[in-house]
Structures are given as structure tokens and as C-alpha cells.
Amino acid sequence: MRNCSFLILLLVGISSNGVAQQAPGTSVVQPAQLLPPARAAIPQQTMFLFNPADKIMNIAALVLEARLATNANSAIPIWRRAVEAQDALSYDDPPAWYYWIRQSLAAELLRSGRAVEAETVFRQGLCRSPRNRRLLFGLWKCLEAQGRSSDAGWVQREFAASWRGGDPASSLHIEDF
Numbered sequence: 001m002r003n004c005s006f007l008i009l010l011l012v013g014i015s016s017n018g019v020a021q022q023a024p025g026t027s028v029v030q031p032a033q034l035l036p037p038a039r040a041a042i043p044q045q046t047m048f049l050f051n052p053a054d055k056i057m058n059i060a061a062l063v064l065e066a067r068l069a070t071n072a073n074s075a076i077p078i079w080r081r082a083v084e085a086q087d088a089l090s091y092d093d094p095p096a097w098y099y100w101i102r103q104s105l106a107a108e109l110l111r112s113g114r115a116v117e118a119e120t121v122f123r124q125g126l127c128r129s130p131r132n133r134r135l136l137f138g139l140w141k142c143l144e145a146q147g148r149s150s151d152a153g154w155v156q157r158e159f160a161a162s163w164r165g166g167d168p169a170s171s172l173h174i175e176d177f
Contacts, residue, residue: 035061049092059085059097066104072112079105083121100125103134107177110138115145131162134177141174 039057046053062082069075082101089096106121122139129135136159143152165171 035064049094049096050090051092051096055085055089056096059089059101063101063104066108072108075108076105076112079108100129100132100135102128103138103177106135106138106142107174110142110145110174115142118142119146131158133159133162133164134172136162137168137172138174138177 035057039054039061042053042057044054048056059082062078062085066075066078066082069078079101083105086097086101102121102125106118106125109115109118109121119139119142122135122142125135126132126139136155140152140155140159143149143155159168
């Protein structure tokens with residue numbers, strides 16, 4: 001059972017990275033190639049915390065697929081499915097998936113010029129995780145993109161009050177969501 005937990009965590013890491021790193025003189029194995037055989041190695045009915053491992057692996061596969069999508073029009077529907085899959089997980093503390101996938105969906109919407117839709121998604125995330133720093137940052141950037149400076153200023157102050165960890169301008173970028 002411990003080996004399954006390790007394998008699940010490894011696959012979560014692979015899906016979050018999304019791109020292969022190649023050492024000089026080695027052949028590259030794309031993360032997408034690793035996921036199917038690893039999923040097959042996890043026995044049916046395996047649980048990861050309070051959720052079936054297959055649900056976690058489905059999320060990992062969706063996150064990987066969205067990160068590897070070639071454009072926003074391809075990625076956005078995949079991110080939506082990943083959000084739905086995350087919403088279907090049983091409550092767990094710590095959460096079964098390591099971050100709110102809504103932030104990735106909303107960031108993709110924002111990057112593709114759909115700031116109003118992104119705002120809605122960031123606000124939905126904040127309803128589930130109030131004062132989440134990354135969600136506040138994304139909402140702030142959405143409001144700026146819409147030219148709503150008064151609202152953006154208020155959210156920026158909320159973000160600044162909750163931010164820990166140095167200068168957010170140098171460490172937090174919507175492109176990394």
C-alpha cells in the first residue's frame with residue numbers, strides 16, 4: 001500500500017510539471033507516456049486519503065493534458081473538467097489535490113482575454129477557500145484587466161494583508177497558475 005501512495009504522489013508531481021526535463025546525453029520520456037502505465041500499476045479500490053486513487057489519477061491526467069494543450073481554446077474545456085473532477089472529491093484535510101485547480105482555469109481564461117469569466121471562477125474559488133492568496137492575486141489581476149481600479153485596489157489590499165513570503169511581484173505571476 002505504501003508503494004501505491006508513493007506512485008500516486010509521483011504521478012501528481014508529473015502532472016503538475018507537465019513538461020519533461022532532459023539531462024544531457026539521455027533520451028527524454030514525456031510525462032504523458034508515464035501516466036497510463038503508472039495508473040495501470042495501481043490496484044483497483046486503492047484509496048488515497050479519503051478518495052479512490054482512480055479519481056486522483058483522473059485529475060492528474062486532466063491537469064497534465066491541460067498543461068500540454070497547445071492553446072487556450074483546447075486547454076479551457078480540459079481545465080473545466082479538472083475543476084469538476086476536483087469538486088467531486090470527498091472532503092479531506094489536507095486536501096487530496098494539492099492546489100485549487102480553479103486558479104489554473106481562471107488564469108487560462110484571463111490570459112486568453114476573458115477577464116469577466118476569469119473573475120467569476122476566481123470568486124468561486126474564494127468561496128471555497130476564503131483569503132487564498134493565489135486566488136486573491138488572480139482576482140486582483142482580473143479586476144485590473146477590466147479597468148476596475150477601485151475594486152482592484154480593494155482586492156490588492158486584501159491580498160497584501162494575507163501575503164507572506166517576500167515580494168509578490170517577483171515571485172507570483174499569473175502565467176505560473
